[in-house]
Structure formats: C-alpha cells, structure tokens
Amino acid sequence: MSVPIGAYLMLSLALLILGLIGVMRRRNPLMLLLSVELMLNAGNVALIGFSRLWDDPSGQVFALVVMVVAAAEVVIGLGLVVAIFRSRTNLDVDEMSSMRG
C-alpha cells in the first residue's frame, strides 16, 4: 500500500552520498552548489519520509522551509560567482590600460 520508510531512507542516503562525492571531487563552484543542492534534497526526502512514518505534518513544513532556504543560498552563491567572474575581467582590463604610454 504505502511506501515503506526503508525506501525513503535508502533514496535519501543515496542522494546524500552522491552530493558528498560531488562536493569533494568537483572544483567548479557551480558544480559544488549543485552537489550541495543534492544533499539538501536528501534531507528533504528523509524529512518527508519520517513525516509519513509518524503521520505528523511538521516534517513536511520543515521540508518547505528547507526549500526556501536552499533557494536563498543558491541566489547568493550565483551572485558571488558572477561577481568573481566580473572582477576577473575588470582586473585584466585595468592591466591593459595601465600600459598606455
């Protein structure tokens, strides 16, 4: 009838480990953010699974809150990445202009 709690836990654990591997092996900040997102969603799956196990809605509320927070974190992360790329080009341009005679 309903999905057993073990299935939820296996899925969330798999997502968590995938995310952890990504965080440790990737070097691109965008890929790091994606991996962290996987880990956050692993937590969400676990929260919703336990929410069904206990028949208690607070786990689902928690998962909704996590989604909002994850969105905020990604926005800041992308903003920083863009700022870093911009400052790099700026630096190059400055160097070029300083060599004018």
Add this chain to the structure above:
Amino acid sequence: MNAGAALALYVMGAVTVLVLVLAVTPLGARGRRVPEVLALLGLAATVAIAVAQWGERQTAFSGELRVDRFGLLLAILIVIAAGATILLSWGEPAAAGRRPEFTGLVLAAATGMMLTVMSGDLVTLFIGIELLSVSLYVLCAIEVARGQSLESGLKYLITGAIGTALLIYGFALLYGVTGTTSLEGISARLGAVGSPAPEPLFIAAIVLVVVALGFKASTVPFHMWTPDVYQGAPTPVTTFMATGTKTAVMGAFLLVFTGATHQASGDWRVVIGAVAAITMVVGNIGALLQDNIKRMLGWSSIAQAGYLLIGVAVGTLAGTESVIYYLFAYVAMTLAAFAIVILREREVENGDHVEALAGYGRARPWAGVVMTLAMLCLAGFPPLAGFVGKFLLFGSAVDADMTWLAIVGAVASVVSVVYYLRVVIVMWAPPPGGRHEVRRLGVPRAVAGVAIAAGVAVIALAIWAQPVLDVCADAARALMIP
C-alpha cells in the same frame, strides 16, 4: 502562549527592514549617518526589552519561540557584539558607498543569531542559523572590488552550505527517531521508553548535528575555511563572525544537546568531548605558525571554540554556566583585539600583519594596553576574565569525571601562551627605525571607544565574576530545568 513575548525579535526585524529600505532611498550628505544611528537605537531598544522581559519562560507561536533567561542573556550578548561591529565599521573603507546595506546585513545576521538562541523548535533553530549564515556570506564578500573579499565570501558560502545540508540531515534523523521537531517534545520522547526507531539512527543524528554545527562554529576537523575567511573578510565582519556567530552556534549546541537530548547524554558526551580536545590542540598549533594577525586570531578562535565545547561535553549545570560566562569573556577579549587590528589597518598598508604592530605600544600606549589585556586574557592569565572562564570550564570537566579533557585544555593553553605573548612582545619592543617611524593617524572615536570598553570589560568581568556568574547560572537553569 503569547505572541508579544517575542517583542525583541519584532523590533530587530523592523529595524533591519527599515535600514535595508534606506539602502534604496537617496539619503543625501546630511542623512549619511541615519542607518547606523537607527541601527544603534534599535539595538539599544532590544537590550531594554530583553532586560524588561527577564523572568520565567514565555513561549510564542505554539512553542516555536522560547523567551527565557537563557535565550535573553545570549541575545543581549549578541546585540552587544552587533552594536560593537557597527561602531567598529564607522568610516570603514570596505563599506564605503554601501553603508545601509552593510548595517542592514549586520542587523539581519544579529536577528538570525537571536532567533537561534531563542528557538524552541528545530525548524526555528534552522531558520535562525540560516538567516545568520546567509547574511554573513554577503557581508564577507561586500568589498566587491577586492578579490580576497569575494574569495572569502565564496569559501564561506560553500563550506557553510555543506554544513547546512548536514544539519538538515541530522535534524531529519532526530525527527525520525523522536517524531517531533519541538525541543521540549524531543526531550520528553527521549525520557519516555519505547521509541520505535532503532538506536543507530539516533547516534547518526547526533554525529551529523555535531559535525554540522562544527562547520558553523569552526571546530576541527571542519575548521579549514576559518583562517582564509577570517583573513579575507573586511575586519569588522571578521569581528562579528568571531563574536556573534560563535555565541549563537554555542547557544545552538547547548539547546540541542544540554537542553533537548539531555537524557541521552551518554551517547554524545564522548563525541563532543573528542571534538573539543582535537579542536583545542589543532587550533593552538595552527596559530603558532601565523604572521597575519587576522589569521592568527582565526586559529585562536578555533581553539577557543574547543574550550567552549568542554562545557557542552560535560553537560552539567556547572558546565553550561561556565560556557555562558566564557562566552561573555570571549566576546570582550575578541572585540578588544580586533578593535586594535582595525585601528592599525586604517593607518598602514598590511596593518593586519604582526610586524605592523611593531612598537605600536610605545607610540600609542592606551592601544598597547588594550591589546596586551586582550592577549593575556585569551591566553588565560590570572586574574583576567579568560582565566576565570577557563578555570570554571576545566573545573566542570573534572567534576564530571572528564579530567582528561581538562588536562588537554590546560596543555593546549600553555602552548597558546607562545603566540599570544609574541604579539605583546612585538608591540612593546622598540620599533626597528626608532619611535618616530611608527606611523599614526587620527583615531576614529567609535573604534577607540569599543577598544577601551572591551578592555575594561575584560577586567570588570573578572572583578565582578560572582554577580555575572549568578546571572549565567540563572540562564543555565532556564535551559536545563524546563
């Protein structure tokens, strides 16, 4: 059950929004101090409310928020740290052109810290920690034109986000074991026998939460970001991270472990004790090798987190009381040290190097005295507040049959004397080129005020240790005896 109990948080939230609105409002030359003044008034009002509410526990929003002596006392400390940060950033070049944003983000982070220590539920705790983290990511990177600042912001964001993900997973498992997200509910479920979930899940939850909060409090082995971020961020932001974040995350440690899962303390005492021991050793050894004073203070703050965790690992009333007292001492001495660094940074290039302080004590004796007090206090010399705090922490470990932890702490403190005293010696030794070679500029009065106030607090907390400890004991009782 009344929503008015959370008045302090409403005030903080309202002032934060107001200041952030000022960021998009043209203020003109006459209104350029409005954000800071507004922020300081809001912080003063928050302290007044917290003092007025001092008393028995009140709850708001069905127990999501707990307003008790524990939360209020730590909230007052956080507000002091936020106020000092705003004063220390007075005229700060890093925030030039972004004053309202800078001030508003400091307030937002402080609101998150207050929410953390006043939370009565895992969800609220999580929101508080995230509000403080996300605001600090931006604050670290606020100096967009400087590569180091951006780099520190991104590093902090990535490590912080990993910490967040692990925290969520730990909280999810804790919810799975107990079936509730309320801190009081968790405590009640653990007290009752016959939980349907298996024990290994609970151990995993404990380990994950220790790891995740360790990321935020910079405990070994999740400390590697700390020196880089502390060095790269604008110094007032570093000050706020060292003082405010540490207070809030230690509050979270106390709420989750000493408060909510106290019945299961047998399961987490050794875990936290081991983290505390490694943190003290690695933090103090790391600090020995640093020439940049912000990096050194970063490593030192790792070591200090280790000392604080002793009191959490002990899990007794005496341990909790000493953690709270040591937090007060730690905030005072850290503010004093960073205030002098900020002063020096405004005067010379690379003012955050230890050599930049050469002969500074002779050139500006009051600054030398404040820095000396801060360093001696951090090293734990009697009779300063740092000594009293460490004495209490180590004592509580001995009383709780964790003598090994006290011994590790004492040995680590002896090592720390080397690098703290090095700063003192450099400051008072004659400068290489004679006294007039030490460049001095006009002192920003706000920065000098914070430095002197923090220096006085380091002594005052030791002289009036007993009354302060009584207040800390009240707070500890509010946490442990519902």
